[in-house]
């Protein structure tokens with residue numbers, strides 16, 4: 613496996629550079645939307661952050677470089693995740709869940725976490741049309757052609773957390789989702805076949821979150837509501853726990869989520885906290901600028917992981933690993 617070794621060496625060299633004032637932060641899912649916003653926001657604050665973006669593919673990396681003007685060495689391709697995805701989301705190869713768990717996924721996370729002060733996890737399985745129409749609903753068939761949640765939201769996030777732990781990273785922040793207290797949430801049905809395989813995205817996210825909490829690492833877990841591609845910095849932000857919020861709103865611009873993910877590394881109040889996050893409609897309420905006080909209304913509370921459900925059997929997980937495409 614020559615290629616990963618070369619990549620590993622290059623990454624370590626990158627991270628061994630002087631770590632003075634700016635915080636060196638690895639951001640995964642930078643080829644995606646929210647992860648991309650986090651990366652761009654950090655690039656714009658070089659006095660505070662020195663981000664390393666981790667993209668899934670060379671194509672994602674090239675697009676990101678073009679969009680941000682970042683130096684090529686500031687973005688790396690996560691060979692580990694890409695290989696694993698190819699190997700385990702294809703129908704041509706069946707393997708046990710134990711095998712999957714032992715695969716060296718998250719090479720990028722493992723390597724980049726070395727000498728990095730923090731890791732922001734923005735990678736996630738992505739629902740996409742998979743072709744054809746569902747005969748019952750008349751809607752397009754949806755699935756996870758780039759990897760099932762079991763792989764991307766559980767195994768790959770676990771690999772990143774393990775990597776951070778091994779490397780002594782100070783803080784891990786996950787961009788997750790609201791809805792985790794309801795195992796029957798409709799998002800869990802996306803990509804699930806009639807025999808119950810695949811899908812379960814909120815369940816697998818919750819398992820990764822609990823794993824992070826139990827790891828002993830300093831953490832922040834943000835559960836945003838529905839994500840909007842609208843400008844950030846224009847709305848009042850509202851926080852809550854356990855899918856209960858003191859507002860009717862259940863959505864938030866991705867840019868606002870990205871700002872909170874970034875602030876989680878700056879504000880001591882965000883350490884070891886898990887919370888829900890939405891925004892009021894524009895023009896309603898005071899625009900959030902004081903991120904240090906954002907969590908004050910929670911009076912120290914955090915999401916309760918005894919609520920909802922967390923898959924606890926890897927064999928059950930194996931049934932979710934393949935299929936549902």
Ligand SMILES: NC(=O)c1ccc[n+]([C@@H]2O[C@H](COP(=O)([O-])OP(=O)(O)OC[C@H]3O[C@@H](n4cnc5c(N)ncnc54)[C@H](OP(=O)(O)O)[C@@H]3O)[C@@H](O)[C@H]2O)c1
Pocket residue numbers: 640641642643644645646647667668669672693694697734735736737738758759764768787788789790836837838839840866
């Ligand atoms: N959509 C919503 O309304 C909503 C609501 C609440 C929470 N969330 C959650 O918020 C987070 C951010 O969502 P988003 O829509 O901004 O993200 P996104 O654009 O879907 O980005 C997801 C990232 O994960 C990467 N990824 C996908 N499959 C992968 C695989 N097999 N291996 C490695 N990386 C992979 C993607 O890589 P590429 O760029 O190469 O494709 C992309 O960079 C996610 O956790 C999402 O579930 C979403």
